[in-house]
Amino acid sequence: MSLRKAGQDSHGQDSSYFLGWQEYEKNPYHPIQNPMGIIQMGLAENQLSFDLLKLWLRRNPDIVGLKKNGASLFRELALFQDYHGLPALKNELVEFMEKTRGSEMKFAPEKLVLTAGATPANEILVFCLADPGEAFILPTPYYPGFNRDLKWRTGVEIVPMQCSSSNGFRITSSALEQAYQQAQKMNLNVKGVLVTNPSNPLGITMTRSELNHLVDFAIHKNIHIVSDEIYSGTVFASPKFVSITGVLKERNSDNNIWNRIHIVYSLSKDLGIPGFRVGMIYSNNERVVSAATKMSSFGLVSSQTQYLVANLLMDKKFTSKYMEETQRRLKRRKEMLVCGLRNAGIQCLKSNAGLFCWVDMRHLLTSATFEAEKELWIKILYHVGLNISPGSSFHCCEPGWFRLCFANMSEDTLKVAMQRMKAFTHSTTFLLKAS
Amino acid sequence: MSLRKAGQDSHGQDSSYFLGWQEYEKNPYHPIQNPMGIIQMGLAENQLSFDLLKLWLRRNPDIVGLKKNGASLFRELALFQDYHGLPALKNELVEFMEKTRGSEMKFAPEKLVLTAGATPANEILVFCLADPGEAFILPTPYYPGFNRDLKWRTGVEIVPMQCSSSNGFRITSSALEQAYQQAQKMNLNVKGVLVTNPSNPLGITMTRSELNHLVDFAIHKNIHIVSDEIYSGTVFASPKFVSITGVLKERNSDNNIWNRIHIVYSLSKDLGIPGFRVGMIYSNNERVVSAATKMSSFGLVSSQTQYLVANLLMDKKFTSKYMEETQRRLKRRKEMLVCGLRNAGIQCLKSNAGLFCWVDMRHLLTSATFEAEKELWIKILYHVGLNISPGSSFHCCEPGWFRLCFANMSEDTLKVAMQRMKAFTHSTTFLLKAS
Numbered sequence: 001m002s003l004r005k006a007g008q009d010s011h012g013q014d015s016s017y018f019l020g021w022q023e024y025e026k027n028p029y030h031p032i033q034n035p036m037g038i039i040q041m042g043l044a045e046n047q048l049s050f051d052l053l054k055l056w057l058r059r060n061p062d063i064v065g066l067k068k069n070g071a072s073l074f075r076e077l078a079l080f081q082d083y084h085g086l087p088a089l090k091n092e093l094v095e096f097m098e099k100t101r102g103s104e105m106k107f108a109p110e111k112l113v114l115t116a117g118a119t120p121a122n123e124i125l126v127f128c129l130a131d132p133g134e135a136f137i138l139p140t141p142y143y144p145g146f147n148r149d150l151k152w153r154t155g156v157e158i159v160p161m162q163c164s165s166s167n168g169f170r171i172t173s174s175a176l177e178q179a180y181q182q183a184q185k186m187n188l189n190v191k192g193v194l195v196t197n198p199s200n201p202l203g204i205t206m207t208r209s210e211l212n213h214l215v216d217f218a219i220h221k222n223i224h225i226v227s228d229e230i231y232s233g234t235v236f237a238s239p240k241f242v243s244i245t246g247v248l249k250e251r252n253s254d255n256n257i258w259n260r261i262h263i264v265y266s267l268s269k270d271l272g273i274p275g276f277r278v279g280m281i282y283s284n285n286e287r288v289v290s291a292a293t294k295m296s297s298f299g300l301v302s303s304q305t306q307y308l309v310a311n312l313l314m315d316k317k318f319t320s321k322y323m324e325e326t327q328r329r330l331k332r333r334k335e336m337l338v339c340g341l342r343n344a345g346i347q348c349l350k351s352n353a354g355l356f357c358w359v360d361m362r363h364l365l366t367s368a369t370f371e372a373e374k375e376l377w378i379k380i381l382y383h384v385g386l387n388i389s390p391g392s393s394f395h396c397c398e399p400g401w402f403r404l405c406f407a408n409m410s411e412d413t414l415k416v417a418m419q420r421m422k423a424f425t426h427s428t429t430f431l432l433k434a435s
Numbered sequence: 436m437s438l439r440k441a442g443q444d445s446h447g448q449d450s451s452y453f454l455g456w457q458e459y460e461k462n463p464y465h466p467i468q469n470p471m472g473i474i475q476m477g478l479a480e481n482q483l484s485f486d487l488l489k490l491w492l493r494r495n496p497d498i499v500g501l502k503k504n505g506a507s508l509f510r511e512l513a514l515f516q517d518y519h520g521l522p523a524l525k526n527e528l529v530e531f532m533e534k535t536r537g538s539e540m541k542f543a544p545e546k547l548v549l550t551a552g553a554t555p556a557n558e559i560l561v562f563c564l565a566d567p568g569e570a571f572i573l574p575t576p577y578y579p580g581f582n583r584d585l586k587w588r589t590g591v592e593i594v595p596m597q598c599s600s601s602n603g604f605r606i607t608s609s610a611l612e613q614a615y616q617q618a619q620k621m622n623l624n625v626k627g628v629l630v631t632n633p634s635n636p637l638g639i640t641m642t643r644s645e646l647n648h649l650v651d652f653a654i655h656k657n658i659h660i661v662s663d664e665i666y667s668g669t670v671f672a673s674p675k676f677v678s679i680t681g682v683l684k685e686r687n688s689d690n691n692i693w694n695r696i697h698i699v700y701s702l703s704k705d706l707g708i709p710g711f712r713v714g715m716i717y718s719n720n721e722r723v724v725s726a727a728t729k730m731s732s733f734g735l736v737s738s739q740t741q742y743l744v745a746n747l748l749m750d751k752k753f754t755s756k757y758m759e760e761t762q763r764r765l766k767r768r769k770e771m772l773v774c775g776l777r778n779a780g781i782q783c784l785k786s787n788a789g790l791f792c793w794v795d796m797r798h799l800l801t802s803a804t805f806e807a808e809k810e811l812w813i814k815i816l817y818h819v820g821l822n823i824s825p826g827s828s829f830h831c832c833e834p835g836w837f838r839l840c841f842a843n844m845s846e847d848t849l850k851v852a853m854q855r856m857k858a859f860t861h862s863t864t865f866l867l868k869a870s
Contacts, residue, residue, distance in 0.1 A: 050510045057501070057509060064500050066492070074492060075485045080710040081552075081703075116551050116712075117516075120733045127588055132567070153562055153588070153730070268516075275515040275738030277551075295588070298555040299734030303710030304743065 016377060017042070017144065020387040029385065031412060039417045042387045044200065044355045045408040046234070046272035048329040052322050053271070056312060063311040066304065073307065080303040083296050085114035089306045092313035093280060097265060100232045100323075101243045107282060113292040114306070116299035117279040118230050118266040122149045122194070124295045125262050125281060128288050129224050130156045135188040136226070137161050137179045139171050141358075141394030141401070143200045150194065159183045159190065162397045165360070168349060169202055171195070171210045176217045192224030192260075193217065198231040198241065201394050201403035202358045203334075203351030205235055211247040215257065224260040230279075233270030233323055236331035237352040259285040267309065269355065270323070276305045330355070330407060333414065337406045340418025344425040355407040359388075362400030364428055373399040384424045386417055451812060452477070452579065455822040464820065466847065474852045477822045479635065479790045480843040481669070481707035483764040487757050488706070491747060498746040501739065508742065515738040518731050520549035524741045527748035528715060532700060534758075535667045536678045542717060548727040549741070551734035552714040553665050553701040557584045557629070559730045560697050560716060563723050564659050565591045570623035571661070572596050572614045574606050576793075576829030576836070578635045585629065594618045594625065597832045600795070603784060604637055606630070606645045611652045627659030627695075628652065633666040633676065636829050636838035637793045638769075638786030640670055646682040650692065659695045665714075668705030668758055671766035672787040694720040702744065704790065705758070711740045765790070765842060768849065772841045775853025779860040790842040794823075797835030799863055808834040819859045821852055 020042055029037035057064055066074045080086065087109065094107035101107075115121040126136065132155030138146060139161045151158055161179035163169040176193070183190045193214060197206040206214075218225045227244040235241040244261055263282040268274035278301055281292050313319055337357055338348050349358040365372040370392050377390040380402075391401035406414060455477055464472035492499055501509045515521065522544065529542035536542075550556040561571065567590025573581060574596045586593055596614035598604040611628070618625045628649060632641040641649075653660045662679040670676040679696055698717040703709035713736055716727050748754055772792055773783050784793040800807040805827050812825040815837075826836035841849060 045514060047510075047514070050513070053513070054507055054509050057507070061496075061500060065496060066499065072489055072492070074489050075482070078485070078488070078708040078710050079480060079482065081712070116734050116737075123733055132590075148729070148732070153733075155567075273513040275513050277516070277735050277737050294583070297583070298558055298588075299551050300712050302551075302712050302737035302740040304740050305737040308739065 016374070016390055016393055020381055020389070023381055024387045029413065029416070031416075035416075036385065038381065038385045038387050039413055039420075040387050040408065041404045041406075041417060042389045043408040044269070044405050045274070046269055046326070046330075046355050047408050048333065049272060049322060049326045052318075052325060053273075053312075056315070056318055060311065063308060066307060077303040077307055080306075081300060083114075083293055083300060085112075085301070086303065086306045086310055088314070089310035090114070092310050093265075094282075096313050096319065097232075097263075097282065099320075100235075100241060100270075101246060102240075105243070105245060105249065111282055111284060111289055113281040113283075113289060113296050114301050115279040115281060115292075115296050116277040116301055117268060117274070118228065118264050119145070119149050119279070120296070120299035121264045121266070121279045121281045122146070122226070122228065123154065124292045125226050125264065125288070126150050126154045126156050127295060128291045129226075129262075130154065130191040132156065133188070134191045135159050135183050137176065137183065137190060137193045138395075139163050139169075139175070139193075139195060141169070141201050141391055141396035143196060144393045144395075146194070156191075157186075157188055159186070159188060160395050160397075161193075164398055165349075165401075168204075169199075169358075171206070171213060173213045173217065176213065180217075180221065190221065190223055192226055194226040194228065196228045196231070197244065198229075198235060198353035200231060200354060201356060201389070201391075202349060203354035203356055204349065204358075205239060205241050205353050207239070208242055208247060208250075211242060211244055212251075214244070215247060215251065215253070218260060219257055224262065226262050226264060228264040230264065230266045230269050231354050232265065234327070234330055234355060235353040236327040236334065239352065241353070255284070262288060270326075271312075273309075276309065277301055278305065278309055333406045333411070336411065336414055337404060337418070340414070341404075341421060344418065344422040346421065346425060356403050356405040359402045359404050360400065361402055362398070364425065365400050368399055370399045376400075377402070380424070384420045386420060451809070451825055451828055455816055455824070458816055459822045464848065464851070466851070470851075471820065473816065473820045473822050474848055474855075475822050475843065476839045476841075476852060477824045478843040479704070479840050480709070481704055481761070481765075481790050482843050483768065484707060484757060484761045487753075487760060488708075488747075491750070491753055495746065498743060501742060512738040512742055515741075516735060518549075518728055518735060520547075520736065521738065521741045521745055523749070524745035525549070527745050528700075529717075531748050531754065532667075532717065534754075535670075535676060535705075536681060537675070540678070540680060540684065546717055546719060546724055548716040548718075548724060548731055549736050550714040550716060550727075550731050551712040551736055552703060552709070553663065553699050554580070554584050554714070555731075555734035556699045556701070556714045556716045557581070557661070557663065558589065559727050560661050560699065560723070561585050561589045561591050562730060563726050564661075564697075565589065565626040567591065568623070569626045570594050570618050572611065572618065572625060572628045573830075574598050574604075574610070574628075574630060576604070576636050576826055576831035578631060579828045579830075581629070591626075592621075592623055594621070594623060595830050595832075596628075599833055600784075600836075603639075604634075604793075606641070606648060608648045608652065611648065615652075615656065625656065625658055627661060629661040629663065631663045631666070632679070633664075633670060633788035635666060635789060636791060636824070636826075637784060638789035638791055639784065639793075640674060640676050640788050642674070643677055643682060643685075646677060646679055647686075649679070650682060650686065650688070653695060654692050659697065661697050661699060663699040665699065665701045665704050666789050667700065669762070669765055669790060670788040671762040671769065674787065676788070690719070697723060705761075706747075708744075711744065712736060713740060713744055768841045768846070771846065771849055772839060772853070775849070776839075776856060779853065779857040781856065781860060791838050791840040794837045794839050795835065796837055797833070799860065800835045803834055805834045811835075812837070815859070819855045821855060
């Protein structure tokens with residue numbers, strides 16, 4: 001990549017992301033010191049269960065101190081840079097994945113590749129599966145960072161697949177086919193579809209029917225599926241999470257399609273530890289696993305962190321309780337948000353997962369355009385004091401949808417945010433009616 | 436990259452690397468349990484000062500426990516994933532770099548980009564500076580991993596520059612020019628030269644004269660210099676280490692050339708902590724720093740590790756003593772190796788840095804060919820029981836040179852290795868003379 005190109009390319013986020021962030025940094029809300037400040041609702045962080053993690057750390061000083069049975073493991077860990085990762089960590093990670101995906105699923109540690117977070121995991125898969133100029137189909141709305149993660153250094157293109165509110169933004173066979181046709185018109189060779197399940201920004205898990213459409217499509221077109229499941233542990237309400245691997249198992253699929261299914265996972269969302277950079281690829285495809293393992297050299301997980309996380313996950317009693325409690329807290333928060341918005345006359349897409357809701361503010365737009373969406377976003381940022389994320393950031397094809405995060409603040413702060421929204425919509429609805 | 440290509444591409448190492456490693460793993464030396472086993476001399480690890488690091492950790496349980504003044508920083512660190520890195524760590528890293536480069540050099544933290552080790556640092560620089568099909572010149576012998584790090588995912592080519600024993604493998608203007616002409620013949624657009632200073636595998640620091648040749652060449656051709664200085668803290672004898680930045684400062688160079696000089700550094704060798712994945716890029720070029728910072732998302736350093744290392748480096752009294760003591764120990768080890776080999780009738784290139792010596796075994800070859808080099812290597816692996824690295828792995832153009840590491844084992848093991856070499860050469864020399 002030439003410097004010129006590198007210099008011009010963005011972080012993969014749109015300008016609203018930067019503006020919102022900047023304004024928040026200049027004027028962050030604080031209940032006492034800055035009660036009129038901006039409340040950050042654009043951050044998909046899981047901050048609800050740090051008390052549990054801190055308690056575990058307090059009870060396990062030896063692990064944190066890089067010891068085992070009182071003896072220091074510092075030397076061994078300081079030297080450990082095998083790109084196959086600590087076997088203990090991989091064993092625990094596959095068991096953790098199995099648990100979230102129902103006990104009938106079996107995952108094998110030798111099919112797992114450790115990466116420094118989900119960001120390199122997604123990029124590595126694209127490097128493995130596509131050549132520059134080839135393409136991946138992504139259902140919209142999708143995580144803005146994918147423009148950077150999937151395209152920037154690989155030279156691979158994204159073909160957006162349009163999903164709309166008419167069916168709750170669900171993936172359909174016809175929409176997949178339409179995106180494929182679109183790619184062909186653009187002379188792009190489609191190598192796969194990448195989905196997030198549960199979806200960021202929708203906060204919903206994919207249905208069996210959607211997953212079957214996807215698998216049928218991948219079989220029919222002879223392409224790959226990358227299933228980014230980094231929110232799989234946040235599913236707090238029914239229906240339960242169904243991974244693409246669960247559907248393959250039910251279908252008794254043959255190796256031909258198993259070899260074209262690749263999962264991305266990370267502990268950043270489920271455990272709320274993005275700073276620790278623990279991500280992974282899981283694939284049945286030996287060649288992908290082999291190439292991805294070599295590529296993981298470009299972003300290995302610190303052995304200090306591998307050791308800590310391996311031991312945390314080994315404590316099954318803790319992780320079970322932690323996951324259960326986190327999901328309970330997420331559910332409560334989500335209900336607070338939905339209820340608060342309802343009081344403000346705003347509906348959310350019915351959701352069961354994630355750290356955010358997908359919020360319908362179409363009735364607050366002055367016109368059904370992305371200009372009006374931006375106008376509303378600016379108003380909410382400066383006049384209401386909430387930094388939320390407009391649907392256009394997620395390449396949504398319908399103006400008026402926004403993503404609001406609920407797990408990166410205290411309950412009291414969320415209440416203040418909801419009061420502000422109520423005050424705002426009451427005045428706006430009045431103005432819209434009057435005009 | 437297609438799977439086909441990904442599957443075929445190697446780890447960047449040649450087959451001798453894998454064979455040597457495999458044989459060592461099957462039959463590793465142990466003084467009591469396996470005294471006839473293979474001694475690993477192919478690993479550039481600095482294992483000499485773990486006692487000092489362990490002592491520091493024991494004295495700083497709060498830091499290891501992610502605390503500050505008794506209060507837990509776990510929450511803040513778990514959430515911290517800013518690709519600009521912990522300011523405290525960057526401040527300490529630039530001071531640490533300044534120290535190694537002489538106190539007159541000033542480094543600025545905002546010109547530093549953190550990466551998960553030197554591996555992604557080198558790849559990121561190539562992504563930033565060259566397009567697929569463009570080239571970097573590398574003086575031979577060079578680190579075998581560069582084939583993977585610089586070429587694999589970037590699509591950039593390496594043009595080897597021939598250095599020979601006739602001048603102690605030093606870089607000359609004419610050799611640089613010759614490599615450049617060679618690239619032009621191959622229709623490759625040269626974007627820069629990448630050097631390791633101190634050199635891996637030579638174990639020597641570059642002279643002011645070599646550095647000036649290099650800078651003249653970069654100015655004349657209007658290209659970049661990447662200076663990989665990951666061994667800069669291992670310089671244990673005079674002449675002192677001179678960084679490319681020191682030479683630029685002496686020349687009163689203008690911004691035009693300053694903007695085309697980029698340093699790679701890491702703590703893996705100097706502190707012996709490769710498992711912790713702390714690497715970095717230092718550049719005066721704002722566009723490179725900006726693009727590289729964004730790319731560092733693909734390999735961020737764990738915040739847990741950032742915090743530990745920042746605090747370790749903050750303890751200036753400790754780091755000064757640590758560096759002094761480590762260099763003293765490295766020097767002693769190097770002298771043991773040189774002396775042991777001399778007793779076996781083998782000379783080393785005179786060295787002053789690194790964790791290895793560059794060893795001349797040309798007189799032990801049955802012919803001056805790479806086949807004979809491999810034959811000798813196999814003999815030393817299986818009959819002498821030493822896993823060393825043949826020069827061909829490093830793309831050396833003269834057969835008969837080998838890299839022997841001395842800092843990844845105990846003194847006693849090194850003595851055993853030297854005794855074995857002596858026994859071997861005495862029998863071999865006898866056989867060669869007799870034949």
